[in-house]
Amino acid sequence: xxxxxxxxxxxxxxxxxxxxxxxxxxxxxxxxxxxxxxxxxxxxxxxxxxxxxxxxxxxxxxxxxxxxxxxxxxxxxxxxxxxxxxxxxxxxxxxxxxxxxxxxxxxxxxxxxxxxxxxxxxxxxxxxxxxxxxxxxxxxxxxxxxxxxxxxxxxxxxxxxxxxxxxxxxxxxxxxxxxxxxxxxxxxxxxxxxxxxxxxxxxxxxxxxxxxxxxxxxxxxxxxxxxxxxxxxxxxxxxxxxxxxxxxxxxxxxxxxxxxxxxxxxxxxxxxxxxxxxxxxxxxxxxxxxxxxxxxxxxxxxxxxxxxxxxxxxxxxxxxxxxxxxxxxxxxxxxxxxxxxxxxxxxxxxxxxxxxxxxxxxxxxxxxxxxxxxxxxxxxxxxxxxxxxxxxxxxxxxxxxxxxxxxxxxxxxxxxxxxxxxxxxxxxxxxxxxxxxxxxxxxxxxxxxxxxxxxxxxxxxxxx
Amino acid sequence: xxxxxxxxxxxxxxxxxxxxxxxxxxxxxxxxxxxxxxxxxxxxxxxxxxxxxxxxxxxxxxxxxxxxxxxxxxxxxxxxxxxxxxxxxxxxxxxxxxxxxxxxxxxxxxxxxxxxxxxxxxxxxxxxxxxxxxxxxxxxxxxxxxxxxxxxxxxxxxxxxxxxxxxxxxxxxxxxxxxxxxxxxxxxxxxxxxxxxxxxxxxxxxxxxxxxxxxxxx
Numbered sequence: 001x002x003x004x005x006x007x008x009x010x011x012x013x014x015x016x017x018x019x020x021x022x023x024x025x026x027x028x029x030x031x032x033x034x035x036x037x038x039x040x041x042x043x044x045x046x047x048x049x050x051x052x053x054x055x056x057x058x059x060x061x062x063x064x065x066x067x068x069x070x071x072x073x074x075x076x077x078x079x080x081x082x083x084x085x086x087x088x089x090x091x092x093x094x095x096x097x098x099x100x101x102x103x104x105x106x107x108x109x110x111x112x113x114x115x116x117x118x119x120x121x122x123x124x125x126x127x128x129x130x131x132x133x134x135x136x137x138x139x140x141x142x143x144x145x146x147x148x149x150x151x152x153x154x155x156x157x158x159x160x161x162x163x164x165x166x167x168x169x170x171x172x173x174x175x176x177x178x179x180x181x182x183x184x185x186x187x188x189x190x191x192x193x194x195x196x197x198x199x200x201x202x203x204x205x206x207x208x209x210x211x212x213x214x215x216x217x218x219x220x221x222x223x224x225x226x227x228x229x230x231x232x233x234x235x236x237x238x239x240x241x242x243x244x245x246x247x248x249x250x251x252x253x254x255x256x257x258x259x260x261x262x263x264x265x266x267x268x269x270x271x272x273x274x275x276x277x278x279x280x281x282x283x284x285x286x287x288x289x290x291x292x293x294x295x296x297x298x299x300x301x302x303x304x305x306x307x308x309x310x311x312x313x314x315x316x317x318x319x320x321x322x323x324x325x326x327x328x329x330x331x332x333x334x335x336x337x338x339x340x341x342x343x344x345x346x347x348x349x350x351x352x353x354x355x356x357x358x359x360x361x362x363x364x365x366x367x368x369x370x371x372x373x374x375x376x377x378x379x380x381x382x383x384x385x386x387x388x389x390x391x392x393x394x395x396x397x398x399x400x401x402x403x404x405x406x407x408x409x410x411x412x413x414x415x416x417x418x419x420x421x422x423x424x425x426x427x428x429x430x431x432x433x434x435x436x437x438x439x440x441x442x443x444x445x446x447x448x449x450x451x452x453x454x455x456x457x458x459x460x461x462x463x464x
Numbered sequence: 465x466x467x468x469x470x471x472x473x474x475x476x477x478x479x480x481x482x483x484x485x486x487x488x489x490x491x492x493x494x495x496x497x498x499x500x501x502x503x504x505x506x507x508x509x510x511x512x513x514x515x516x517x518x519x520x521x522x523x524x525x526x527x528x529x530x531x532x533x534x535x536x537x538x539x540x541x542x543x544x545x546x547x548x549x550x551x552x553x554x555x556x557x558x559x560x561x562x563x564x565x566x567x568x569x570x571x572x573x574x575x576x577x578x579x580x581x582x583x584x585x586x587x588x589x590x591x592x593x594x595x596x597x598x599x600x601x602x603x604x605x606x607x608x609x610x611x612x613x614x615x616x617x618x619x620x621x622x623x624x625x626x627x628x629x630x631x632x633x634x635x636x637x638x639x640x641x642x643x644x645x646x647x648x649x650x651x652x653x654x655x656x657x658x659x660x661x662x663x664x665x666x667x668x669x670x671x672x673x674x675x676x677x678x679x680x681x682x
Contacts, residue, residue: 390563401554405525406501413501420522423561 058389061086061123061144063111063135065098068149069126073101075381076124081389086114086123091223111135115142122173122392124385125149129242130235133158140169145392147385149177150429151245151438154237156460159438163463166431170415171399175388176434179380180250182387182427185322186380188358193254197335198312198326201255204293206247206308209301213271214279233276233449239297240264240281240448241441247308248285248444249429249437251293254310259293259440261286261455264447270300281448285440317356318348322376325353387426394424436461494529494548497632497673505670506553511662519569521558526551526583528632528673536601537629541593545603549585551671568650572642573612582610583618591621600625605636611645634671639664 060082062073069089076082087098088111099107108114115123115138122145125135132153139146146166153159166174180186193201214231218224230236252258262285266278279299284292307320314332318325325344344353358375376383398421402414429437439460447454504524510517530536531546555575560566570576587606594601601624609618618638625633641663642649649661 397556401523401557402501405499405523405552405554410501416502417522421559424559424563424566426563 055081055390055393057081057083058122058145058392059083059085059120060389061088061105061108061111061114061117061120062098062102063088063114063123063125063139064127064131065089065091065094066126066128069094069124070098070101072124072126072381072385073098073105075379075385077101078378078382079386079389081393082385086117086120088114091226112138115139115144121145121396122147122388128229128235129237130154130158130229133162136162136174137165140165140172140174143169143172145173145388145395147173147175147177147388148434150249150434151237151241151441152176152434153438154235154241154442156439156442159435159442160463163431163435171395171418173388173391173395174431175384175391176429176431176437177381177384178246178249178429178434178437179384180246181253181429181433182384183322183380184376184383185324185358186250186319187427189317189319189324189356190254192356193310193312193317194256196312197314198310198317199314199329199332201310201312202291203311204251204255204291204309205311206251206293206295206306207304208243208247208297208306209304210299210306211270211302212299213273214277214299215271215273215275231275231277236277237442237445238266238277238281238448239279239299240266240283240444243297244281244283244295244444245437245441247295247297248283248293248440249433250308251285251287251295252436252440253433255287255291255293257287257291258436258458258461259285259287259456261453262440262444262447263453264444264449265451266448269298278448281444283444283448285444318353324356326356327351327353384428387428390426391428394421432463435463493531494546495532496676497528497530498676499525499527499551500631500672500674503633503670503672505668506558507668508558509666509668511664513660517560517565517661519558519560519566521553523557524551524553524669524671528585528634536626536632538597539594540590540601542590545588545590547585547588549583549588549607551583553581555579555581572647572650578611578613582608584608586617588622598627609638612647614645616644630675632673634669634673636669638667638669640667641665 058081060076062069062076062084065073065087066089069087073084073087076084084102084105086108087095087102087105088108089095089098090109092109095107095109099105106114106117114120123139125132125139125146125148127135129149129151130153132148136146136148136152148162151159152162162174166172192198214228216224216227218227225232230238230242236242248259262283264284265282267280268275268278269280271279281297283295283297285295286292305320307318309319310317313329315326315328318327325348326338327348328338338354342355342357344355347353395418398418399414402408402417406413408414440456443454443456443460446452502522504522506521506524508519510519527550529548534540534545534547555570555573556566556579558566558569560569585605585607589604591602591604603622603624604619605622606617606619608615610616620636620638623635625635642661642665643663649663651660
């Protein structure tokens, strides 16, 4: 189902008053402890969730068996609600490796043949970005629910076509692969930041470092060219697009704003092998009220890996993988709960990091897990696919219930009904959010390639 | 000869005509309203030891049939009404907004085995004659309510909005006990077992039915 706003994010409507109300009652500790971030139960007062019910598995196909596609297959194998029944790649070696990860799956060299398989209800599109559009359009037309990796496309026109198609196929789930939007740890931090508990957010910083040429080799020159699509500026939106899309989207989500402009700097520093795509990118993303996100992505160093920091007037919040810490300013008022929170003294030179751990006191009370353990240990991709499968179930059931009881030709009423189910969906990126993130990634790449500041007209972020 | 044949045919034709007419009259003896694709709602309110909870749904299928002689657009007299109704609610369409709570509810309602809540009207009485043709009608309705495979007789007060007689909106509130239908109130095995759900629930129904559109008018 293609709800356009962010209704699937329970924490998105949290306001400061509500959060501080929770904070002042039994202090913020209660919300940190009691599952304020329980994205499924939605409220700190709700009972903790029981063991997740095993629903009938969704029969799923994966299109594109490169490294990311294979990661996806392996992640799906961990989910009890998924059954990978098809894998597709036109490159024989990738197809073989994809099948090794999904023993029950049938292999298809042509994804269109897989789409003809009626028993496959949903597909994950993990092809190179510039190939997404046709695959997504074909999959939606074949009646499949679609999870499409982000960025959705390498051109704005392609991204728009994808969104329009997803709207047309409103009875199918279309989920952009903005994984953070499904990550319960991020929902926990979203609530924390949006509430104002860190003070007014006035800047952010993020980075992604990895020493990797991005160049792939193959004995077949034609195949090698195809494999290296990321290095082809005619096909790829580069580091700024392929990598930074998640960081920029996360900042837009947390700040609840869309950028007005992006200043970019790009250069080729370490991998000067004839490529046109920068291996070193710096971006300044300008949000309203001159709130700036400074982001950098680099293929020349793995030092310090990837992390994000949001700076508030009263504290800064650092996110690394599935963990987070708060660093209080000396003049910040005491919130209360941090007295009991775990402190990491030697991890950040001479800074005192106060661990932001969802359900921390509950974990302590249970006594069977160390408090320092992050309660959400799976990858963001895991949570995003888990949400996709849940939502496929919910929407499929909704369509079946509607069709069985009402006039199935009344599409307007059916859409209204499916839209009304949004509260029953697990948090995931909405199609329009995927579009906006893709456009920002494209703009960021343009800015980095030209070393320019590129403004973002509001209408560019809309799809008519 | 021809006359003779004609004479013998006429009674048969007349009989056939009358029979066909009678059958048609029988088939059309009640006016059919079908559940509308939108506008209906069911809301279930309950309690627990930590907070009140609500479950809502928007799918109520089925149909309502009423004697065409009953003046839906007028001021009918109080008394028995010749009517039939069947309504269905898919259990899984009831949503709390919390997936885990939905799972618990469906498990306790044995939704896999009994995926629907069914209601069948067995008797209907207009309580009072309305003062004007635009006033809602108030009925005492007796029916069979089946939840989780358990059928019990149910009596409730039903209001019928009939501002537009091509669309009838029925409203009712029923107070039920889960245990009457073999449902044990959920008591999740968490929080030291202190969380217990109350047995009493309040069900609020709004059911919109419409005259089916004639064929070719879609």
